Amino acid sequence: xxxxxxxxxxxxxxxxxxxxxxxxxxxxxxxxxxxxxxxxxxxxxxxxxxxxxxxxxxxxxxxxxxxxxxxxxxxxxxxxxxxxxxxxxxxxxxxxxxxxxxxxxxxxx
Amino acid sequence: xxxxxxxxxxxxxxxxxxxxxxxxxxxxxxxxxxxxxxxxxxxxxxxxxxxxxxxxxxxxxxxxxxxxxxxxxxxxxxxxxxxxxxxxxxxxxxxxxxxxxxxxxxxxxxxxxx
Numbered sequence: 695x696x697x698x699x700x701x702x703x704x705x706x707x708x709x710x711x712x713x714x715x716x717x718x719x720x721x722x723x724x725x726x727x728x729x730x731x732x733x734x735x736x737x738x739x740x741x742x743x744x745x746x747x748x749x750x751x752x753x754x755x756x757x758x759x760x761x762x763x764x765x766x767x768x769x770x771x772x773x774x775x776x777x778x779x780x781x782x783x784x785x786x787x788x789x790x791x792x793x794x795x796x797x798x799x800x801x802x803x
Numbered sequence: 804x805x806x807x808x809x810x811x812x813x814x815x816x817x818x819x820x821x822x823x824x825x826x827x828x829x830x831x832x833x834x835x836x837x838x839x840x841x842x843x844x845x846x847x848x849x850x851x852x853x854x855x856x857x858x859x860x861x862x863x864x865x866x867x868x869x870x871x872x873x874x875x876x877x878x879x880x881x882x883x884x885x886x887x888x889x890x891x892x893x894x895x896x897x898x899x900x901x902x903x904x905x906x907x908x909x910x911x912x913x914x915x916x917x
Contacts, residue, residue, distance in 0.1 A: 786904020
């Protein structure tokens with residue numbers, strides 16, 4: 695069974711601060727996705743990374759896939775209240791996707 | 804990306820009754836899934852909805868409790884049968900872009916069982 699562990703589970707910061715969320719596994723994934731979910735909505739895909747060592751940027755969000763394709767990180771620069779939500783990583787491989795435990799981010803104005 | 808709608812968006816039901824949730828996709832998709840999610844928590848896969856055949860259930864979920872239909876490549880239903888308060892949750896359907904394992908989710912159905 696492939697497992698994905700996210701840390702931290704909860705994060706509460708002030709507007710303007712930086713943060714990093716981690717997604718770790720002992721398994722290798724062919725691709726890894728990051729999703730953000732706001733209350734009352736379904737998760738929305740932010741990015742897919744597929745190559746070991748790959749770095750992708752989406753405005754103030756930077757995503758990195760580990761060299762061995764077992765882990766990933768999401769870094770947010772100068773967080774804003776609109777970044778508040780549940781962040782989920784998911785790994786794709788042979789079979790169904792595996793979802794991480796989730797990180798609940800609250801950005802206070 | 805696929806656009807997915809779910810009905811109802813929320814419902815409050817009595818113990819012992821059943822609720823059927825509908826999921827409609829705006830394009831034909833091969834892979835369709837049903838998830839359960841407690842507020843603020845991650846997703847738990849209930850089953851894969853297979854077109855033209857029985858759904859594939861995950862450990863801990865059975866067809867008698869969560870019957871699923873998939874009559875075509877754009878539509879599926881999930882029924883939560885003989886409900887108890889423990890079934891109170893958010894139920895989400897999703898579709899997957901197979902090659903990159905990207906999933907697209909419906910808005911969810913928030914179920915409360917009294």
